[in-house]
Amino acid sequence: MDPLTKVPVKPTGAGEMFQLLRDGRPRTRSELAQVTGQARSTIAARIDHLLALGLVGPAGEATSTGGRPPATFAFQPSARIVLAIDLGATHARLAVTDLGSAVLAEHQEPITIAHGPGPVLERAAAVGRKLVDQAGRSMSDLVSVGIGLPGPVDHATGRPTNPPIMPGWDDTDVPGIVRGLLGVPVLVDNDVNVMALGEHRAEFPEVDHLLFVKVATGIGAGVISDGTMRRGAQGAAGDLGHIAVPGGRDLLCRCGNTGCLEALASGRAIATVLSEQGVEAASTSDVVALVRAGDLRASHAVREAGRDIGGVLAAAVSLLNPSVIVIGGNLAEAGEHLLAGIREVVYRRSLPLATQHLRIVASRTRGRAGVLGASAMAVEHVLSPEAIEGWVQ
Template sequence: MTSHGAPRPRTPVPQPSGASEIFQVLRDGRPRTRAELAQITGLARSTVAARVDILMGLGLVSPIGGAASTGGRPPSLFALNPSARVVIGADLGATHAVVILTDLAGEELARERQDISIADGPDAVLGWLVSAIGRLLRSAARGARDLAAIGIGLPGPVEHDTGRPINPPIMPGWDRFDVPGLVQASFDVPVLVDNDVNIMALGEQSSNWPDVGDLMFIKVATGIGAGIISGGVLQRGAQGTAGDLGHVRVAAGGEAPCRCGNTGCLEAVASGPALAAALGGPARPGLTGSQDVIDLVRSGDATALQAIRQAGRDIGDVVAMCVNLVNPSVVVIGGSLAQAGEHLLAGIREVVYTRSLPLATEHLRIVPSVSGQSAGVAGAAVLAISHVLSPEAIDAASASAGE
């Protein structure tokens, strides 16, 4: 209110053009005519034409020739122009990083991989990432102005709204660090940050299960977590901690201490380090993690085979509860321990199909990850693309272009 009690004049807010409605139809890459777009959306042809012009002005849609003519000039076809902009997907792991540059259809244009230590801290790791982004842009002959967004996956809990890691156990110096702020100092674009298992779920779904709207991705490695896609939407929960399966108490856990401070957690008995500790001892010194366990399994070691099968059963206890709760149609098992293959999967399936409701498992598939180590970086790119091509972003861009 002003000093005289009259309301202050408001700054005019650009009104959405409605172009996003047309664009969401064209996002699948299939060419369509203005008449087809009008029929699909129920909009007048003049309205469709105006909105297509806006999208063409933004470079997001382009004409690609003509459709078959029924007499007279053939109608023009329009489709997504995937090369209009590019995005970055970055998967920053505990000991390595993978970064890719893709177009708006997710087609990979350039890639870089580097051994890193996440424990070196955000300045060192993100400094390398910023340099890598510059190298990828140059290698693809694209400029910084072509970059539309950056998606980043981190190996720890992330407050998705701010992009800040929260008490990450293997990331000293990262707690509440402003990850987007540091990256945006070099590239002034939206920076989306999420935990590694969420981006793996996005990558696995987009690459291998695009028609599945209810999917769980279970990562079994140093920790155990789930990325949950329900109704086609990634479910993060109120604070971004949805899917933290590793710290659910299980019957086999007993009083086994967990790094979270509690006892009897799934992670304390079924993670890579837990299995390595259980299999180690004087006869097998030096076992520390998932790869050591996998090597024993592949060698046919009977004790290791029994341990990995039991780990699958313990994981299955928690997955069965999730199946009853969220009713996915596909459960994908990934992470380093998934390299144990059918030995781990058999234990999970044994319990899930026994303990879950018959209706929930009638069409349920429990399968190994197809994307493997590429799931995370692909999902980080999906995170960025989804933001750039969202209805809100399209309407904001079209409104700004019309100012």
């Protein structure tokens, strides 16, 4: 769309024309010529370029209207692969996907993000190479890497910015380090933004206004509005964990303030409360295990944490008016206790118009939101019109 005339701009180069084929629907040269307004000879040359790259392949013949049936062409997601890396405070999940974000091979293991960028990123690259091999592909097929990090990230540079649980990572050139290890472009974003993107693309593609809330060691949100990720001026949008809980306890948070949502309702905070009550709990996983085992004190503590989260989300709902709030992260595995607490307060405190059609649901991606989002981020980069033109040239 031309920003001045508001007239749709017709595709000109191979990269722009390729965007028409990304939905996977087979099209003929004639259909593409009609949409773009270009000559059949130009369309044929563009198709030849995309065929040579393997991004487009023959997709059978269209129905004949007289004479020989015309050939059709469609996007081939298997042409290349990307590596998706989801790093948390205590875990790493990696996946190799095709250009449609279909998972071909994946791996999960415990890590300690505080060990620093060198050991963590070198390990991630080593596992990534193994996954490429497990997927039956070669490193020459790898075209990009997407990474989610558990802290604030300057999206323009991919560098962490004063991440509170990532000592030694501040201003580290994560894209540069990983590109040096794997030799392809690297995209980096905050893990919650990446998870929001993954959940949106995989499970809620029809929803234009979505909040993804991660509740684990920390608490954060990814904001999708008008179908687009909203990162804010410095990439700090969605930092729910450091908003004060209305009427909450005056507990010290790791950010230096008191009464923050993370200090009251994170998995770590709940584990601390239970420990003070004589219940053995040192982590979010311990809390989830206790709830699943039917421990009443743990269930009550998780529901109360849900209410605190709901108190902060109620303001976000009135401000942003999402259609769906997706609750993910390790603590969401505790099930309905957390969701019930959130729903109770959000529906009571938010404006009726904002909650009229609002759904508050658990993540549907079964722990894959991070890698699916990292894959989508990497794919968007390598399949952009500019990137395709670079390949053609």
